[in-house]
Amino acid sequence: MIIVHHLNNSRSQRVLWLLEELALEYEIKRYRRDPATMLAPPELRAAHPLGKSPVISDGDLTLAESGAIIEYLAGKYGGGRLVPATGTPERIRYSYWMHYAEGSLMPPLLLKLVFDRMARDPMPMFVRPVARIIAGRVRHSFVDPQIVHHLDYMEAELGKHTWFAGGEFTAADIQMSFPLEAASVRAGLDESRPKLWAFLKQIHERPAYLRALEKGGKYELLR
Numbered sequence: 001m002i003i004v005h006h007l008n009n010s011r012s013q014r015v016l017w018l019l020e021e022l023a024l025e026y027e028i029k030r031y032r033r034d035p036a037t038m039l040a041p042p043e044l045r046a047a048h049p050l051g052k053s054p055v056i057s058d059g060d061l062t063l064a065e066s067g068a069i070i071e072y073l074a075g076k077y078g079g080g081r082l083v084p085a086t087g088t089p090e091r092i093r094y095s096y097w098m099h100y101a102e103g104s105l106m107p108p109l110l111l112k113l114v115f116d117r118m119a120r121d122p123m124p125m126f127v128r129p130v131a132r133i134i135a136g137r138v139r140h141s142f143v144d145p146q147i148v149h150h151l152d153y154m155e156a157e158l159g160k161h162t163w164f165a166g167g168e169f170t171a172a173d174i175q176m177s178f179p180l181e182a183a184s185v186r187a188g189l190d191e192s193r194p195k196l197w198a199f200l201k202q203i204h205e206r207p208a209y210l211r212a213l214e215k216g217g218k219y220e221l222l223r
Contacts, residue, residue, distance in 0.1 A: 002026040002073075007040050007053030008033055009220050011066045011178050015054045016216045018070055018174050020208035022077055028215065067098050067175060074171040082171040090166040097164040097172040105154075105179040108146040112187055115139050147187045151196065154180075158195035177203055185221045 002019065006012045006028045019026045031044050031053065045051035048064045055064045056073075063069050074082050084090035116139070157164070165172045180200060183189040191197050203209055213219055 003029055003057040005029050005031065005044060005047040005053055005055040005057070006216060007031045007044065008217060010040075010053045012054035013212065013216050013219050014066065014174050014178050015056065015069055015073075016212035017177070017209050018073055018082075018171060020211045020215075021082060021174070021206075022073065024073070024077055030217075065102075066178070067102060070171050070175055071098065078171075082169070082174075084165055084168070084170060090168070090170075093161075094165040094170055094172045098175050101172075101175045101179050105150055105176075106182075108143050108150065109179055109182050109187055111143045112139065112147060113182075115143060116186065147183065151183065151187070151189060151193055155193045155195050158199060163199075173199075173203065182221050 002024060004012060004015055004019070004026055006016065008031070010033075016026075016028070029047075031041055033040060040051055040053060042051065044053060044055070047057070048055045048062060050064060052064065054066055054069055055062065056069050057063075058072075063072055084094050161167055163169050163173050164176055177200075180189065180196060183196075184200060189196055189200075
């Protein structure tokens with residue numbers, strides 16, 4: 001039995017979605033973020049030493065990292081579903097977007113979260129002005145322009161194909177879902193980029209996505 005160590009409001013939601021797309025049986029072991037720090041609880045380290053989600057257990061195997069989990073599940077249980085054929089242009093694009101999601105797109109989105117919170121969270125009065133000036137300069141000079149650059153790039157790429165790897169929905173679209181949902185919450189992704197917005201609308205209407213939400217519970221990304 002596949003066990004998903006599921007942290008609320010986290011990347012593990014897309015693992016549940018993949019399992020629903022593949023119609024696989026699985027068990028959810030739930031963990032809750034600390035309401036003050038929003039970090040994963042220490043108990044998650046019992047599943048994996050880094051104490052982060054997602055983590056799955058499949059027999060004797062314990063595996064972390066979203067991309068590795070998605071590739072493993074689709075490869076072992078997909079039976080050719082959700083993965084383009086080897087040697088095709090779609091397979092190359094599939095591999096690219098699987099790595100792009102966390103390797104290129106998530107870092108500036110994470111930096112934006114950190115610096116936005118730095119600008120508004122409570123802190124000692126004598127530190128606050130300097131911290132907010134630094135946070136603002138980093139956001140405006142580096143983080144925000146990087147995010148705009150990535151959003152423009154992805155909008156253009158989805159102008160070539162309906163889905164990220166090509167004309168068919170694949171596990172790469174599942175991998176790309178989390179950073180794009182994060183961008184819609186904290187980085188200005190909206191109807192002004194119609195291809196990306198349509199992508200989000202389409203995935204949110206998929207029956208497997210809706211089943212994963214029902215099983216995973218409340219899903220609200222950090223701002």
